Amino acid sequence: MRSIKEHGWVFLLLVATSFLAFGKLMSTPIWDPVDVGILCDANQLVRNPGAMFTHIGFYFSQPLLQLAFLIEYHFFGLNPSGYIAVNLFLHAFNSFVVYMLVHMLFPRRPMAILSALLFAFGVGSYGKVFMGVHHLEALMLAGLHLLVLYFFLRNDFRRDGSIRSPLFLIGLGLFLVTGLTRSASFSLIMTLIAYKAFFFKWRMGRAILSKDLLVFALTGVLFYLAQGQWGYRQPTIFDNTGSVEYFSILSLKNIFRYLNLMFFPMQQSPILEDANPLVIAMFQARSVIRFALTLAIVSYSFFGFVFGSKAIRFFIAWTYITLLPFSSHTQSGVWLNLSHLYLTSLGFCVILAAGTLGTSSLLKKAGVRRFVPFVVPLAFVMASMGLAHLLNGQHVLKAQSPVATEMREQMVQACTRRPVRFQEQP
Numbered sequence: 001m002r003s004i005k006e007h008g009w010v011f012l013l014l015v016a017t018s019f020l021a022f023g024k025l026m027s028t029p030i031w032d033p034v035d036v037g038i039l040c041d042a043n044q045l046v047r048n049p050g051a052m053f054t055h056i057g058f059y060f061s062q063p064l065l066q067l068a069f070l071i072e073y074h075f076f077g078l079n080p081s082g083y084i085a086v087n088l089f090l091h092a093f094n095s096f097v098v099y100m101l102v103h104m105l106f107p108r109r110p111m112a113i114l115s116a117l118l119f120a121f122g123v124g125s126y127g128k129v130f131m132g133v134h135h136l137e138a139l140m141l142a143g144l145h146l147l148v149l150y151f152f153l154r155n156d157f158r159r160d161g162s163i164r165s166p167l168f169l170i171g172l173g174l175f176l177v178t179g180l181t182r183s184a185s186f187s188l189i190m191t192l193i194a195y196k197a198f199f200f201k202w203r204m205g206r207a208i209l210s211k212d213l214l215v216f217a218l219t220g221v222l223f224y225l226a227q228g229q230w231g232y233r234q235p236t237i238f239d240n241t242g243s244v245e246y247f248s249i250l251s252l253k254n255i256f257r258y259l260n261l262m263f264f265p266m267q268q269s270p271i272l273e274d275a276n277p278l279v280i281a282m283f284q285a286r287s288v289i290r291f292a293l294t295l296a297i298v299s300y301s302f303f304g305f306v307f308g309s310k311a312i313r314f315f316i317a318w319t320y321i322t323l324l325p326f327s328s329h330t331q332s333g334v335w336l337n338l339s340h341l342y343l344t345s346l347g348f349c350v351i352l353a354a355g356t357l358g359t360s361s362l363l364k365k366a367g368v369r370r371f372v373p374f375v376v377p378l379a380f381v382m383a384s385m386g387l388a389h390l391l392n393g394q395h396v397l398k399a400q401s402p403v404a405t406e407m408r409e410q411m412v413q414a415c416t417r418r419p420v421r422f423q424e425q426p
Helices: 002-027 033-045 049-053 063-076 080-105 109-120 133-159 166-178 185-198 211-230 244-263 270-274 277-284 286-307 310-321 345-362 367-400 402-416
Strands: none
Touching: 002 080, 002 109, 002 367, 033 063, 033 133, 033 402, 063 080, 063 133, 080 109, 080 133, 080 345, 109 345, 109 367, 133 166, 133 185, 133 211, 166 211, 185 211, 185 310, 244 286, 277 286, 286 310, 310 345, 345 367, 367 402
């Protein structure tokens, strides 16, 4: 009860922030064929839930995700508002875990609240991850990832990393559940190693490769082997025609492309056709801007590792590690998905909050001018809201097109006709 009184109001604040900022998305009709496919799958599987363990599915193969969609379909049917509302609530919950995590690593509540608020406003990911039914995958994965990290760190704080602690067992159980959403086990283990390394002195010199970490690593390896033996694995996007060196360099370039996108979220898009001249001019100068941003990112990463606090070093490492699973998702790099930045944006929000509050504290005797540093996070919030509004407007236009209208009509017909026997896929 004491924890609820102490932190409960922050959770309510983050729920209100999420729905006020992105609640309009709930009124957008279904426009994405992927969402239609998921709802049609759910319509079939809801009559035979046991089939989801052998059913590859239109977009997902993980039983936990299919179970979540079945529950949503039971309550919401073909109404997209309920699905988006669940996504927003899950985002608010993830924002609260961000608050608890930062509050544990930084002994300053204002930094934890500001970091969580920036995350709730979609700073760094710009709201795209809330705009479709199928984005539940990314939100669930991020929530599980954050919870595993929270319980692992809390167990290290309170029980010195004991493997008999309830906190450790909860974290290990959630770690296994992450494998039922998407393969993110190894990036999560790397995050745990980074924590052990950067907080080594603060942890009183306890071993980095401690028992709790080794149990997580062994569990991840066994789960990976089991998934390869019995689970469904999507083929890699790359074939055998290119060299390993080429794709390694390409993956490294994609990491910096994503980091640039977090600061400068401009890509070739129909949105630019109606943009004002200033935005078009910035887009035309994108090569110069991205080059300068890359230099700034490399510089900050280097000096942050050398001179930053242990927590800043950890969140810099977090930013790079959480991008690794997405670094080889595109060969050309022309199209990068903003939704992949959702989990990564936590590091950006924490670093932005730390810089803002740190600069403001230096100006505490300057009167009103001490609030000037808050202009920077406010600008990112406005950019996130503006881009989310433009993207949603584009989706509304797609939803009003004859193709999307016909697609929804076919979906309604397919989901309301007399059910046929569901054929399981091998």
